[in-house]
Amino acid sequence: MVKSAVLGYPRIGTGRAMKKSIEAYWAGKESEEQLQATAKAVRQERWETIRNAGVDVIPSGDFTLYDHLLDHSFNFGVVPQRYVEQKLSPLDTFFAMGRGRQDKSKGIDVVASEMGKFFDSNYHIVKVDHDENTKFSVKRNQQLEEYKEAKELGIETRPVMFGPITYLSLVRKSREASADFEPLSLLDSLIPVYKEILTSLKEAGAAEVQLDEPILVMDKAEQYGDLFKKTYEALASVGPKITITSAYGRVGKSIEYLKSLPIHALHLDLDREPKQLDEVLAALKGTSIGIELGVVSGRNIWKTDLKAAKALAEKAISALGAEKVVVSTSSSLLHTPISLAVENKLTAEQKSWLSFASEKCEEVAALAEALNGQEGAAFEQNTKDIAARREFERTSDSAVRDRVAGITDAQLKRKSPFPARREAQKKHLNLPKFPTTTIGSFPQTKEIRLARSKFTKGELSQEDYEKAMEAEIKHACEFQEKVGLDLFVHGEPERNDMVQYFGEQLTGFIFTQLGWVQSYGSRYVRPPIVVSDVSRPSPMTVRWSAYAQSQTSKPMKGMLTGPVTILNWSFPRADVSKEVQSKQLALALRDEVVDLANAGIKAIQVDEPAIREGLPLRKADWDNYLQWAVDSFRLSTSGVEDDIQVHSHFCYSDFGDIFPSIQGLDADVISIEASKADLKLLDVFKNHGYSNEIGPGVYDIHSPRVPGEQEIKDRIAAMAKVLSPDLMIVNPDCGLKTRGWKETEESLANLVAAARWARKEYA
Numbered sequence: 001m002v003k004s005a006v007l008g009y010p011r012i013g014t015g016r017a018m019k020k021s022i023e024a025y026w027a028g029k030e031s032e033e034q035l036q037a038t039a040k041a042v043r044q045e046r047w048e049t050i051r052n053a054g055v056d057v058i059p060s061g062d063f064t065l066y067d068h069l070l071d072h073s074f075n076f077g078v079v080p081q082r083y084v085e086q087k088l089s090p091l092d093t094f095f096a097m098g099r100g101r102q103d104k105s106k107g108i109d110v111v112a113s114e115m116g117k118f119f120d121s122n123y124h125i126v127k128v129d130h131d132e133n134t135k136f137s138v139k140r141n142q143q144l145e146e147y148k149e150a151k152e153l154g155i156e157t158r159p160v161m162f163g164p165i166t167y168l169s170l171v172r173k174s175r176e177a178s179a180d181f182e183p184l185s186l187l188d189s190l191i192p193v194y195k196e197i198l199t200s201l202k203e204a205g206a207a208e209v210q211l212d213e214p215i216l217v218m219d220k221a222e223q224y225g226d227l228f229k230k231t232y233e234a235l236a237s238v239g240p241k242i243t244i245t246s247a248y249g250r251v252g253k254s255i256e257y258l259k260s261l262p263i264h265a266l267h268l269d270l271d272r273e274p275k276q277l278d279e280v281l282a283a284l285k286g287t288s289i290g291i292e293l294g295v296v297s298g299r300n301i302w303k304t305d306l307k308a309a310k311a312l313a314e315k316a317i318s319a320l321g322a323e324k325v326v327v328s329t330s331s332s333l334l335h336t337p338i339s340l341a342v343e344n345k346l347t348a349e350q351k352s353w354l355s356f357a358s359e360k361c362e363e364v365a366a367l368a369e370a371l372n373g374q375e376g377a378a379f380e381q382n383t384k385d386i387a388a389r390r391e392f393e394r395t396s397d398s399a400v401r402d403r404v405a406g407i408t409d410a411q412l413k414r415k416s417p418f419p420a421r422r423e424a425q426k427k428h429l430n431l432p433k434f435p436t437t438t439i440g441s442f443p444q445t446k447e448i449r450l451a452r453s454k455f456t457k458g459e460l461s462q463e464d465y466e467k468a469m470e471a472e473i474k475h476a477c478e479f480q481e482k483v484g485l486d487l488f489v490h491g492e493p494e495r496n497d498m499v500q501y502f503g504e505q506l507t508g509f510i511f512t513q514l515g516w517v518q519s520y521g522s523r524y525v526r527p528p529i530v531v532s533d534v535s536r537p538s539p540m541t542v543r544w545s546a547y548a549q550s551q552t553s554k555p556m557k558g559m560l561t562g563p564v565t566i567l568n569w570s571f572p573r574a575d576v577s578k579e580v581q582s583k584q585l586a587l588a589l590r591d592e593v594v595d596l597a598n599a600g601i602k603a604i605q606v607d608e609p610a611i612r613e614g615l616p617l618r619k620a621d622w623d624n625y626l627q628w629a630v631d632s633f634r635l636s637t638s639g640v641e642d643d644i645q646v647h648s649h650f651c652y653s654d655f656g657d658i659f660p661s662i663q664g665l666d667a668d669v670i671s672i673e674a675s676k677a678d679l680k681l682l683d684v685f686k687n688h689g690y691s692n693e694i695g696p697g698v699y700d701i702h703s704p705r706v707p708g709e710q711e712i713k714d715r716i717a718a719m720a721k722v723l724s725p726d727l728m729i730v731n732p733d734c735g736l737k738t739r740g741w742k743e744t745e746e747s748l749a750n751l752v753a754a755a756r757w758a759r760k761e762y763a
């Protein structure tokens, strides 16, 4: 019998139940008991959904109130001293590690742990500090708790954890650690903790556990044979049967050592990397290791072609036998929305193309059934739906296709090189040294959100909506005058989201109403879905930027989301390459950039925060990606005269790997995140000699904490050691939409004061 499995499920709850409850708890409006009750109900709902879909292997232990990597650290008792000192309750300590905490009246002031993108997804993990003194223990046995909780509901589950090697590969090395310290060196002291947890699970009756080792899809894991051998020999001896999962890519050469581990099964991501199956089957043949086939995508929302999946699975069955084959999701389903059933604005045709988390559960179940000889109605319907989608894919916009095919080299280049552009821009913009600016968005208050949602629902007329947005933009301009910033932004009040806003105005996208996907903590996004060719019927932002410019004599920075980011933060179509989709977007944005310049906007920022996360996980795949990603950005920004200052923004500072590409974007100014990360990361700009202007963020915007003036001065001074003061601009790490006005005003006032100090200091 072939079994079906699901690796993990969204944690956000129907109706965004968790977000509501967690944020109410933070605001002091809900008690810890109320929050835990919501969490328990959501866990029950998840398990029952998966079980009712007919899935055999149901995950537990993958729930979290913030981030599951943070849970691991916290559960292992890894709580850095700065959090211990705050003397908070365990739950508040956990949240402080995730998002920082400031309560001046109580003397509480602690910054969050570093956040990082999770593999090539738009999900963020919380990377807790580790150093050579880090000790592990079982402070909280979440896997056991959840396993028992499900069992009480009559549901047998497979507990899930990160495997120890991935855990240690993802956490952060603390600033206090010695230079040659590597978290992986803690493996020997972590293994006993895993043994203890696995032993407890076995005693509680768990037959199987799932240890997620996505680090296996990275090149470096090919060197980890000894680590895997040591770890899994130790773990196999105590616990339930172990399935190792390898989501987000291919296991590559690591199969050489994986095939001799004492494990029950190896999971493969066959959505991303179907070609790896043959090699892996050949390696596993003759061993006792079974295979779990991740054929239902955990990353995209297209209906699985069950016929094709069945053919792959049949290969595995004939190589290893049905008893050793499980059909599964390619990764946890946490990257997909919960259910299509609640979407009532999508047409029946559109719905027939798609599959969200709960439908994906039905897919794995239907696939297993078919493989076991009962091709049911669901399978038959799937075949019809897939055929209809293929039919739709054949209809295309030939004007868009032709324009992409006709892209010339000249369209990828600004008129003059940076030094000449800089002179032209100096005259045009008239900014001081250490110019201050922000990354685009200002606080999105309840009133703004209400106005937008009323407008969407038709409860607010176009005219009143525009008035409301203009009032907000006017307020943003007055605010910036008051705090004394130099390069203004309009504040983005009209944007529900930096990708959705553009998608809604372009052809080729569709939108869900409730298709929320967790980005980090209680922040969820609703990625648009690219379903056909993309073009721009009319200007998208010019109206707002021009209005903003009319409100001030300071230069206004136009604000666009870049092609690669729009694509990476959407669900891309599966029938056309990402390169083509990105270039279609780039051409649409190019027209917008030109229109903004014609409307008198002198600086234009094209945000590309997602360019790095789109980087393929395997180095061999990088060049191809970087080529089209950089070309797309250049295509979108090179249609304007030299005096237009092109900015770009990235929410990270680790450019070591991709420096030449960042330089290759040839933006006049880039802003990056730098306040939380190690300033050493800035060395790469010095070492490679970055030639254009740069604004390393001087304070963290993910936390409500207000940075002191001295703190920002120190930050600028430290940065000025690495970067040329002549080329530095001063800005926060990222946009301010998640913040409140009060803390924003205090923070920016300190930022402006620090920049004024720097002008004198480095005169």
Ligand code: MET
Pocket (backbone or CB within 6 Å): 439, 440, 441, 498, 559, 607, 609, 649, 651, 734, 735, 736, 737
């Ligand atoms: C995630 S990057 C965000 C950039 C955008 N312009 C903003 O300020 O919100």
Ligand SMILES: [Zn+2]
Pocket (backbone or CB within 6 Å): 439, 609, 649, 650, 651, 733, 734, 735
């Ligand atoms: Zn950002």
